[in-house]
Amino acid sequence: MYSTQMYDLGNQASPIRKLFNYGQEQAAKLGPDKVFDFTIGNPSIPLPADMTQALGEILQETEPVALHSYSVSAGHPATRTAIAEDLNARYGTNYTKDQLYLTCGAAAGLCSTFLALTTGADSEFIGMAPFFPEYRNFVETKGGKFRVVEASADFRLNLEGLAEAINEHTQAIIINSPNNPSGKVYTREELTALAQLLEDRSQAYGKPIYLITDEPYRELVYGGLEVPFIPNIYRNTLVCYSYSKVYSMPGERIGYVLVPPEIDDSQEVYKAVAGAARTQGYVCAPVLFQKFVERFPGRQMDFSPYDTNRQLLYDGLKAIGYNCVHPDGAFYMFVQAPQGDGKAFSDLAMTQNVLVVPGVGFGCPDYVRVSYCVPTDRIERALPLFRELYQASLQ
Numbered sequence: 001m002y003s004t005q006m007y008d009l010g011n012q013a014s015p016i017r018k019l020f021n022y023g024q025e026q027a028a029k030l031g032p033d034k035v036f037d038f039t040i041g042n043p044s045i046p047l048p049a050d051m052t053q054a055l056g057e058i059l060q061e062t063e064p065v066a067l068h069s070y071s072v073s074a075g076h077p078a079t080r081t082a083i084a085e086d087l088n089a090r091y092g093t094n095y096t097k098d099q100l101y102l103t104c105g106a107a108a109g110l111c112s113t114f115l116a117l118t119t120g121a122d123s124e125f126i127g128m129a130p131f132f133p134e135y136r137n138f139v140e141t142k143g144g145k146f147r148v149v150e151a152s153a154d155f156r157l158n159l160e161g162l163a164e165a166i167n168e169h170t171q172a173i174i175i176n177s178p179n180n181p182s183g184k185v186y187t188r189e190e191l192t193a194l195a196q197l198l199e200d201r202s203q204a205y206g207k208p209i210y211l212i213t214d215e216p217y218r219e220l221v222y223g224g225l226e227v228p229f230i231p232n233i234y235r236n237t238l239v240c241y242s243y244s245k246v247y248s249m250p251g252e253r254i255g256y257v258l259v260p261p262e263i264d265d266s267q268e269v270y271k272a273v274a275g276a277a278r279t280q281g282y283v284c285a286p287v288l289f290q291k292f293v294e295r296f297p298g299r300q301m302d303f304s305p306y307d308t309n310r311q312l313l314y315d316g317l318k319a320i321g322y323n324c325v326h327p328d329g330a331f332y333m334f335v336q337a338p339q340g341d342g343k344a345f346s347d348l349a350m351t352q353n354v355l356v357v358p359g360v361g362f363g364c365p366d367y368v369r370v371s372y373c374v375p376t377d378r379i380e381r382a383l384p385l386f387r388e389l390y391q392a393s394l395q
């Protein structure tokens, strides 16, 4: 016998992966220039040469047995100290290595955090549409409940909806800014209002309602926009960070959970995160990349190629008549399907080998997500097809 719940998850690739796999097959059949894949969030800006060189140096300069050995479960102390010092310099905090747990990307950090905060079958976690579809699986497979607050009209935080959804079983709220898929960056004002709501409700229920902030795109913003550091706004915040997108290395699986000392039961929650990581086999994140992050804990990258794509795609789709959310960060555009059915539009686009992700998994069935972390010429060549698709969907 086996777990049918796990079978179902393994048997059905996520819709994003399914489309991505289809795109790979089509590209092999028809040639890569005949397929317009806007599905997966695989960064397209290469790691800068000096950072690639540093990887080689780490390999050459460090004694190999020591380099490749297990680190302590939470990650090398020197790496965690480097990250803490970088955060302290940037955000005026006082973190130490003891509040950081290195993980295999944000996904492992999120799984460990959800599990750490699940106290029983009635533990609830609230996400706000549009949200990263895997949250639901991450929460439900740990035995918790995932509740969804519907999106607000402008894709900002829906605090009214959230106020209605919070109850005595709420363990945590999960947010993601810059947001995948809307590209919205939540402002200091909205986050302050969120903090007030969570503080009031924590007080009313006599227990902390934690805020989990999922931050793989923290530095990936355009036009110098401020991305507020959320633990400085709401005390009971845990951060799940990843280097996947900002350093263009999602395959290397490196990130961290930050459990600030200010949160309620901080040391216990940190240990619960460590225990959750342990039971899921997420101890000792990849050591080569721990060493890498130790050298570059907070390197600022040049995201101008994404900015070029963002403007080209946004202006091009708007000129055709599409209704798009203007993204301030990350590398996705959330586009309303002309007839209001994202799945139907994605299916139609697939017939032209234009691959976009239906919004239903993100909690917004009227929309599709277009990833623009792609070569610029793919957008240029796809815009005429987007025009045809727009016209075809209105017929």
Ligand code: PLP
Binding pocket: 041, 104, 105, 106, 107, 108, 132, 176, 180, 214, 216, 242, 243, 244, 250, 254, 255
């Ligand atoms: N959270 C969000 C919002 C994401 O977009 C992604 C990946 O696309 C993840 C988490 C998972 O990130 P990682 O590759 O670091 O596990």
